[in-house]
Amino acid sequence: MGNLLEILHKEVVPAEGCTEPIAVAYAVSLAAELLEEEITGIQLHLSGNIIKNAMGVGIPGTGQTGLPIAAALGAVVGRSHKELEILSGLTQNELKLANDLLDRKLLKVEIMDTPEKLYIEAQVKTENHTATAILAKEHTNIEYLALDGKKVTPKKSKADCGKPGLSDTEAYEGSVDRIFEFISTVPNSDLSFLLEGARMNKAISDEGLRGDYGLQVGKKMNQQSAVNLFGNDVANRIIAATAAASDARMDGSAMPVMTTAGSGNQGIACTLPVISLAELLGKDEETLARALALSNLVTVHIKHYIGRLSPLCGSGIAGGVGANSGIIYLMGGSLEQIKHGIQNTIASLSGMICDGANSTCALKISTSTNTAIQAATLAMNNIAPTTKDGVIFEEVEDTIRNMERLVQEGLGDTDKTILNIMLSKGGAK
Structure with a gap:
C-alpha cells in the first residue's frame, strides 16, 4: 500500500x-x-x-x-x-x-x-x-x-511537497492486514501529528455542541429532556459529539477541520468517534494516535474504491468503517475482529447515498457512527456476516472491492438523478 x-x-x-x-x-x-x-x-x-x-x-x-x-x-x-x-x-x-x-x-x-x-x-x-x-x-x-x-x-x-509520485494503484491498493501491521509497529513519534488533528476536530465538535448550527443533530441528542429518547450512555455521547462537528462545519463555522481523503466530514466521521471513546476510556496519547492512524488509513483505503466523489456517502460508509476499526482497536480487538467490524459496517451502510454537502450530512454521520458502534460490539463478540449475506465476501478485501463495483456498475446514473432532483426544487440555483 x-x-x-x-x-x-x-x-x-x-x-x-x-x-x-x-x-x-x-x-x-x-x-x-x-x-x-x-x-x-x-x-x-x-x-x-x-x-x-x-x-x-x-x-x-x-x-x-x-x-x-x-x-x-x-x-x-x-x-x-x-x-x-x-x-x-x-x-x-x-x-x-x-x-x-x-x-x-x-x-x-x-x-x-x-x-x-x-x-x-x-x-x-x-x-x-x-x-x-x-x-x-x-x-x-x-x-x-x-x-x-x-x-x-x-x-x-x-x-x-517531498512526496514521491505514487500512482493511485501503488499508493492506495493494499490490505487491512498491512495497515494493521503498520499502525502496530510505526514509531509513535511519526504519528504525533495526528493528535493535532484530534484537537482540531474535538474543538469544532465542542463548538457544535454549544451553538445552534444546522439541524443541531449533535446538540439535541446531547441534551437531556422529556422529548429526547436518547440516554446519556457512552454510545450516544460519542454519536452526539461526532454529529455536532458536522453540524457546525456544514453551517459555515470558520473553525478548521482535519480532513481525510479530501473531505472534512470524512475526517470528522472517522476520527471523532475514536477521539471521544479514547477520552471516555482514559486511553493515552500513543494509543489514540495509533487508533487514529488505523481509522484514517482504513477510510482512505475504502475511498480508493468508492471514488473521491461518489453517489455513495463517503463520510457515512468509508468514515463509518474507519471509525469502526479505530473503536475496535481501542477496545483491545484483534486484527480478525477488526475485519469482522468492517464486514458488519459495510453490510449496514453500503447503500447510503450522497445528496450533496448540506445540513443533513450530520444525520448521515450520526447514523454511521451508531452503526460503527453497533458493528464493533458485534465484532468484539466475534460475530460477522457470511458469504451467504448480500455483498459480503469471505475475504474482507473482496468485500471492500465490491464497493467499486457497486458504484461503477450499479450506480452509474445515480449522481445525475440526485443532481436533477436537487436542481428541480423551486429557487435552486
Missing part, C-alpha cells in the same frame, strides 16, 4: 469550510492571481459532483451558502498558497469585494460533461487577458494553469 506514513501526511490535512466550494475558490484564486487588471468575468465549468456538493453548504465567515460566494471570494482574496485554508483570516472588506463582484453579474456556472467526478475549470477574464486553472481528481491537484493559453508552472502543492 505504498508508504503508509506518506499517505497519512498527504490525506490528513486541514481545511476551512466544505472542500468542494473551497476547492472552487482555490481554482479561481489560482487563475485570478495571474491577472493584474480588473476582473470582467468568471466562467466555471464543473462536474456534477462538485455542484452537488457545493449548492447547500455554508461558506465560513460569510453567512452565505453555495458556489457563487465561494467563487467570488477566490477572485479577491489572493492567497492560493493556503490551498484548502484559503478563506482563513477572511476580512469584511474581502467579503464586500466578493459580493460587489456578484452584484455585477460577472459569474457564470455550467455543468461539465466529464467522466471525472472531481473537475473544476475556472476561467477568469479581464479586458485584455484570460487565465485558466483546472483542478481534477483531487481537490488541490492542478492539472492545468495558463495565461492567455500559455501554460504556467504552478507552485507545488503542500500535500505533494
Whole structure:
C-alpha cells in the first residue's frame, strides 16, 4: 500500500469550510492571481459532483451558502498558497469585494460533461487577458494553469511537497492486514501529528455542541429532556459529539477541520468517534494516535474504491468503517475482529447515498457512527456476516472491492438523478 506514513501526511490535512466550494475558490484564486487588471468575468465549468456538493453548504465567515460566494471570494482574496485554508483570516472588506463582484453579474456556472467526478475549470477574464486553472481528481491537484493559453508552472502543492509520485494503484491498493501491521509497529513519534488533528476536530465538535448550527443533530441528542429518547450512555455521547462537528462545519463555522481523503466530514466521521471513546476510556496519547492512524488509513483505503466523489456517502460508509476499526482497536480487538467490524459496517451502510454537502450530512454521520458502534460490539463478540449475506465476501478485501463495483456498475446514473432532483426544487440555483 505504498508508504503508509506518506499517505497519512498527504490525506490528513486541514481545511476551512466544505472542500468542494473551497476547492472552487482555490481554482479561481489560482487563475485570478495571474491577472493584474480588473476582473470582467468568471466562467466555471464543473462536474456534477462538485455542484452537488457545493449548492447547500455554508461558506465560513460569510453567512452565505453555495458556489457563487465561494467563487467570488477566490477572485479577491489572493492567497492560493493556503490551498484548502484559503478563506482563513477572511476580512469584511474581502467579503464586500466578493459580493460587489456578484452584484455585477460577472459569474457564470455550467455543468461539465466529464467522466471525472472531481473537475473544476475556472476561467477568469479581464479586458485584455484570460487565465485558466483546472483542478481534477483531487481537490488541490492542478492539472492545468495558463495565461492567455500559455501554460504556467504552478507552485507545488503542500500535500505533494517531498512526496514521491505514487500512482493511485501503488499508493492506495493494499490490505487491512498491512495497515494493521503498520499502525502496530510505526514509531509513535511519526504519528504525533495526528493528535493535532484530534484537537482540531474535538474543538469544532465542542463548538457544535454549544451553538445552534444546522439541524443541531449533535446538540439535541446531547441534551437531556422529556422529548429526547436518547440516554446519556457512552454510545450516544460519542454519536452526539461526532454529529455536532458536522453540524457546525456544514453551517459555515470558520473553525478548521482535519480532513481525510479530501473531505472534512470524512475526517470528522472517522476520527471523532475514536477521539471521544479514547477520552471516555482514559486511553493515552500513543494509543489514540495509533487508533487514529488505523481509522484514517482504513477510510482512505475504502475511498480508493468508492471514488473521491461518489453517489455513495463517503463520510457515512468509508468514515463509518474507519471509525469502526479505530473503536475496535481501542477496545483491545484483534486484527480478525477488526475485519469482522468492517464486514458488519459495510453490510449496514453500503447503500447510503450522497445528496450533496448540506445540513443533513450530520444525520448521515450520526447514523454511521451508531452503526460503527453497533458493528464493533458485534465484532468484539466475534460475530460477522457470511458469504451467504448480500455483498459480503469471505475475504474482507473482496468485500471492500465490491464497493467499486457497486458504484461503477450499479450506480452509474445515480449522481445525475440526485443532481436533477436537487436542481428541480423551486429557487435552486
